[in-house]
Amino acid sequence: MADDANLALDRQLCFAIYSAAHAFNRTYKPLLDPYGLTYPQYLVLLSLWQDDGKTVKALGEALHLDSGTLSPLLKRLEASGYIERTRDRADERQVLITLTPKGREMKGEAHGILMQIGKAAGCTADDLHQLGASLQALADRLRARQTPDTA
Template sequence: MGMPTNWLALDKQLCFALYSASHAMTRAYQPLLAPLGLTYPQYLVMLVLWEQDGLAVGQIGERLKLDSATLTPLLKRLEAAGHLQRLRDTTDERRLRLQLTPKGRALRAQAAHIPEQLATGAGCGLDELADLTRRIAALRDRIHSAHP
């Protein structure tokens, strides 16, 4: 009979595997995003806007799970770089909407190669990354449902 599994060992912790993988992922993106002049959090904002332009700041915060105190400086830097404009909502002046500029829309074409470069750098294919992404997202959603 083998030794019992030590479930309290750091390397057995899913939370640590996800935490350390997240840090590794952020580091892997840095050289890929540098030519675009984007940080990783700015890239996430741009991904959301490339999917759907004209969103309200709150909608982007919900999508990225970021509060406005974290999001506002990111948006100001993206605006200063000429990638987006923050515009008052015509129906509710308290609300800011984000509109990509032509420069911000053009950046999408420059970013198109990033997923494939990331997969190559990780030594796996896009299909493998997509499968892993779906599984982690499903886990995240189950955890979120259990602990809202």
């Protein structure tokens, strides 16, 4: 019956995203281990390289993560010397996240890491861009159903 076909599709897509995310994680791990970084921590650095000096909240919005995840993660990133956490003088509730020199230097290493990933992914930059765009669009649609902003 059609139900079984639908279930197969469900399994295929859900599992594809789930396992692609894990495959990425596992591919990055050996590349990031030498720097004492995890994949989510690397994403934080990617975000800061683009735009340094964010608040925790802004970082959370950029990465779709909440303070329960970010607070301890950022403490570890500070402990390993990549970022600094400073209370905003003007609004003491906020914590500003800024790159240290070590954090900025790491950006230079990222290029080599990227090359490795590109090789491992084994397709053209265009293919990757296309896939990324499809995924982002899908994720955006899923998120739109969760938080009906336009009330």
